Amino acid sequence: MTHTTPPPAHSKRMVLLLIMASYLMLVIDISIVLTGLPRIQAALGFTPASLSWIQNAYTLAFGGFLLLGARAGDILGRRRMFITGLGLFTLASLAIGAASTPAWMIAFRAVQGLGAAVLAPSTLALISTHFEEGTERNRALAWYAAAAGIGATLGLVLGGLLADLLSWRAGFLINLPIGILLIIGALRHIRETERHTGRFDLAGALSSTLGMCALVFGIVEAAEAGWTSPLTQAGIAAGVVLLAAFMWIERHASQPLLPPGMLSNPQRNGAYAARLLFLSGMAGFWFFTAQYLQGALGFSPMQAGLAFVPVTVPQFLASASVPQIARRLGQRRMLLIGLALCVLGLAWLGVTASGMSYLGGVVLPMLLIGFGQGWVLAPLTVAGVAGVEARNAGAASGLVNVAHQLGASLGLAVLIVVYAGGHAPVFDAMGMARHTGTTMTVAAGLLFAAFLVAARSIRFTPTASGSARAVRAS
Structure with missing residues (x-):
C-alpha cells in the first residue's frame, strides 16, 4: 500500500483542518440560503413551493451521486477527487452568485451538489486513511461530526448577516477565495491514497x-x-x-456502487436509518423556522440569522464536549440523550409556535435542540463506518452522507406537504405560525422514530484504549 509511514502529528492536524474546513463549506451551503429565501424569492421570482428546490436540487444531487463519488475516490485517488470536488463546487458557487432566473439558480445548485458528492466521500475516507482506528480516529470523527452539525446553524447565521448587510449572493461568492485556499492546502498537505482498479457504475x-x-x-x-x-x-x-x-x-x-455486504451489518444499517430520520426532522426545523422568524415574527434576515445563536452556541459546546461525554456516559447513552433532547425541543416548538413569541416560545426549544444535535451526529458517524475494511472506506463514508442528504431532501418534501395542509402554502402571520407549529410536531415524530431505531439497533463497546468503537449489534 502506498505511503505506509504514518504522517507526523502536525501534518495530521493540518489534514484534519483542511478536511473540516472543506466539509464545513459543503454543509454551510445547504443552510446559508435559508435566511435569505425571502430576498431570493423577490429577486428571482420563485413561487413559494418552488423555493424548496433551492435546497432539494443541491441535496438530491449531493446524495444521489455520493456513492459514485466514493467509487471515483477509490479508483482515481481520494486526494485527486478531493481537489476535483473542491474545484467543481467553487465554480458552481460563482455561477449561483450570478444567477438571474430560478432555472439558472436551481441548475447550478445541482452542479454544486455534484461537486459536493465528489468531495464529501473523500473527506471522511481521508480521515480513515490518515488516522489510526481507535482513540485517534474517533477524536477526528468527533471534530468532523462537529463541522457537520455546526455548519447547518452557522450557515443560517452567516446567510442572514450577508443578506442584510450585502446581498444573498455574497453567501455563494465567498466560496471562491475559500475554495482556492483549500485547493492549495490540499496540494501541499494531503497525501494521495492507494488506487484500485474498477469500473464506474x-x-x-x-x-x-x-x-x-x-x-x-x-x-x-x-x-x-x-x-x-x-x-x-x-x-x-x-x-x-x-x-x-x-x-x-x-x-x-x-x-x-454498493459493494456486497455493505448493507449486511445491522448496526451500520441502524446508523444509516437513524441518520436519515434525524435529518428528515431537522430539515423542517431549519427550513421553516428561518421563514417563521421573518414571516410570522417580522425579523429581518440578519435578525433571523442571529436568532439561531441559541442553537449554534449550545451545539458548538456540545460538539466540543463529545470525547469527554462519551468517556463518561458512553456513546450509546450520549446518542440517545441527544436524540431525546431534540425530540423534546421540536415538540415544544410545535406547541409554542402559534404564540408568536421568540423569547417565550423559541429560545428554550432552540437550546435543547442545539445541545441535542451536538451529541447525535458524532456517534452516528462512528457507528456508520465501524468495522469497514479500508478498501470500502469510500463506500461507507458515501453511505453516511447519502443518509444525511437524502434524509434532508425527503424530510423537507414530506414536511412541505404537512405545512401546506391541503392549501397553497401562502399564509398570513397567524396562519404561518399555526402551520409551522403543526410541521414541527410532525418533525418531532420523525426524530422520535430515529430515537427508536437507535435504541434498537446501535450498540457500542469500549476498546482496550478506553475509546469507543461501534460493533455489530447483538
Missing part, C-alpha cells in the same frame, strides 16, 4: 439520483396540486420505478 448512479428526484418532485407537487394530481402521481410512480431499477442494477452489476 453510471447506470446505478443515474437511476438512483433520477429516482430520488422524481420521488421528491411528486411529493412537493402534492403540496400545491394535491395527491390526486396526475403530475404528482406520475412523479411518485417514476421515482418508485427508477429506484426499483437501481436495486436491480446493483444486484447484477459487476462492480456495483
